[in-house]
Amino acid sequence: MATLVLGVVGSSIGMGFGGAILGLSGAAIGGLIGSTVGSVIDSWIISSLAPTQRIEGARLESLRITSSTEGAVIPRLYGRMRIGGNIVWATDFREETRTTTQRGGGKGGGGGKVRTTEYLYYASFAVALYEGPITGIGRIWADGKPLDLSGITMRWYSGDEAQAPDPFIAAKMGAANTPAYRGTAYVVFEDLPLGDFGNRIPQLSFEVFRPLADPDTAEGLTRAVTMIPASGEFTYATQAIRKTTGGAFGGTSGGTTSAENLNALPDTTDMVVALDRLQAMASAIESVSLVVA
16 A cells, blocks of 8 residues: 555655656656655565464473383392383473564565474483492483483482482472482483473483492402503593594585594593493402503
C-alpha cells in the first residue's frame, strides 16, 4: 500500500520541478523514489505483522535412567576389570531451554520471524561399583564408546571405611540424610549432559583397579620397574604434543592438527596415564627406570 501511495506522491512532487534528467521526467523520477521508499516501508510493515513461526525441539517428559536394582550384589574383584555399576542415587533431570530467533527469508526481508526453542537435559547420579577399597579408575565407556571426560564433573570414591559423604549429594539431600557408602567404591556424576545419549543416562562401564592386598603378591613385592615404550618420539613427554599437517606452505593455516601423545585418554598424556595405572596396580613401587634411545 505504501508503495502505491508514495509512488503517486513522488510523481506529484516531481511534476512541480519539471525538467528531465537522463531522459526521465521529474514525475518519473519522483515516482521512482516514492515507490522505492514505499516498498521498504511495506516490507517492514509485513515483517512486523507477520506471525512468528515457532519451532520446538523434542522435550523429555520423564527421566529414563539405567536400571537400578534394589538389593543387588556388590561385586568383588582383584586386579583390573571392566564392569558396569548400579545406580544408587539420582536427582530429577534438570531442564534448560535455549531459544534463538531468526528473521524469515521472504522477499524484501519479510515473511515474519522463526523462533526455535531447544531443550537441554542434565542428570546427576551416583553409581556403585565394587567392594572397596579400589586404587583407581581408568577408562570409562558410555553406550560402548569411550567417554570424553573433558568438561564433565565426575568424582570417584575408593570405598574405604573412612570416606566422607559426597558434598553434592549432601547439598541435595541434607548432611544428616546422606550416606557415605563406606566400604563401597562409587562414582558421582554432576550435571552430565544427556543430549549425546538420546536424553537418557547412558549405559556406563568402568575400568577399575584393585590389586591384591596381600604384601607377598607380585604387586606388593615389586619395588622398581623398567619402562620401555614401544615406539614414539614423544612418549616420555608429560605435556601434550600436537602436530599440524597439510597447512599452506608448511604452516598451520588450513591444516589438520592431531595429538602425538594423547592415545589412552583425550586429555592426559600417555606417560602420565602409564604412571597412574602403574601406581594403581602396584602401589609399592618406589622407582622407575626409563630406557632412552
